[in-house]
Amino acid sequence: MTLSSMVHEQTRLIHGDSRCDALQRTPGPVIQRGSTVLLPSCEALYDGGKVTYGRVGLSTQRTLRDALRDLEHADEAFIYPSGLTAITGTLLALLSAGDEVLACDTVYNPTRRFLAGTLARYGVTARYFDPADDAESIRAMITPKTRVIFLESPGSLSFEMQDIPAIAAMAKQAGIMTVIDNTWSAGVLFKPLDHGVDVSIQSLTKYVCGHSDVFMGLAAAKGHAAVLLAASSYETGWAVSPDDAYMAIRGLRTLHSRLAHHGAAALKIAEWLEVQPEVQSVMCPALPSDPGHAIWKRDFTGICGLIGAVLKPASETAVAAMVEQLKLFGLGFSWGGYESLAIPVDPQLKARTHKLSYPGPLLRLHIGLERVDDLIADLRQGLDTLSQETAAPQRKLRAAG
Structure with a gap:
């Protein structure tokens, strides 16, 4: 006797047969939604080796x-609802009250806020080392409380390169775990876990998702760090929706192609910026003039679209006028999408322990997927505006004199 002949239609609509023929094969994965997971037996209900609830993730x-595990050459990969939660989730997994973090002074500012806020309340301390410090200089900072060294190379905003293999080897000798924010490389241009790092973090919001419309983060790990992350991820309950996971998978399909375009365009624009009269210096490790070029050339296979430019002395007003009238470069945070962005970043540098001093304002540029000659033309007219705004007060002073 079938269900339909036994019960009312209201019940049939709820318990109707959900079985189907084998799914047709498509290039993209199935989006499987569900909180409840129906199990075949009471034994399976409490089997820790099976997926028994949708929060841990379905197909x-x-x-x-x-x-992502394959991309980062990891033992395990854990996904989080944002890049920041991948950072905070990793630190919560690896640290306990009384521990200490040594962090590169270039870390993403929200990482710094978490260290100074939530972790400080739980008795975890943080100290910052200069991104120019080598492994032995960092070793000298280690105390019995040091548990994690947090790295980022290139550094946020100012793009300093660190000798990651040397720092990771030193940390292993000292029994300390290393974590790196690997978002700039998108897991493609640099493989931190192959160089001895314990946890590689990415904001998948950036290049992996690639279209400025999804928040997601990744922590990929090897060894004991992977065990700690697995336990903490389960305990804290971070979850990513299947629809967002699908969008990230879709982004992965074109990641290498997009990243190659971003990188080639960024290098061309960096080389162009180097010879512009309004530009003091360009921050791009692929340039031979960049202080971190040798490390980049040794460890990385390319660049992404994120670069920096130090302008010659100009007022905040002049810089704002330049950025605000750019037509193709949007004014907004984040990066890694198809669109180009430009922001002045000097206000973000104030939080650093090791203060930076540049002769002029610092701009961060994300080079998107537009035609390079269009972007160069947009930057050129922006620099023209900067020159006009900078020259106007000088003309007034001369007229008054």
Whole structure:
């Protein structure tokens, strides 16, 4: 006797047969939505080796984790609802009250806020080292409380390169775990876990998702760090929706192609910026003139679209006038999408322990997927505006004199 002949239509609509023929094969994965997971037996209900609740991720999330684990050469990959939660989730997994973090002074500012706020309240301390410090200088800072060294190379905003293999080897000798924010490389241009780092973090919001419309983060790990992350991820309950996981998988399909375009365009624009009269210096490790070029050339296979430019002395007003009238470069935070962005970043540098001093304002540029000659033309007319705004007060002074 079938269900339909036994019960009312209201019940049939709820418990109707959900079985189907084998799914047709498509290039993209199935989006499997569900909080409840129906299990075959009471024994399976409490089997810790099975997925028993949708929060831990169903087939779509599993497909994404598998791809990301392969991308980062990891033992395990854990996905989070944003890049910041990947950072905070990793630090919560690896640290306990009374521990200490040594962090590169170039870390993403929200990382700094978490260290100074939440972790400080739980008894974790943080000290910052200069991004120019070598492994032995960092070793000298280690105390019995030091548990984690947090790295980022190139550094946020100012693009300093660190000798990651040397720092990771030193940390291993000292029994300390290393974590790196690997968002700039998108997991493609640099493989931190192959160089001895314990945890590689990415904001998948950036290049992996690639279209400025999804928040997601990744922590990929090897060894004991992977065990700690697995336990903490389960305990804290971070979850990513299957629809967002699908979007990240879709982004992965074109990641290498997009990243190659971003990188080639960024290098061309960096080389162009170097010879512009309004520009003091360009921050791009692929340039031979960049202080970190040798490390980049040794460890990385390319660049992404994120670069910096130090302008010659100009007022805040002049810089704002330049940025605000750019036509193709949007004014907004984040990066890694298809669109180009430009922001002045000097206000963000104030939080640093090791103060930076540049002769002029610092701009961060994300080079998107537009035609390079169009972007160069937009920057040129922006620099013209900067020159006009800078020259106007001088003309007034001369007229008054």
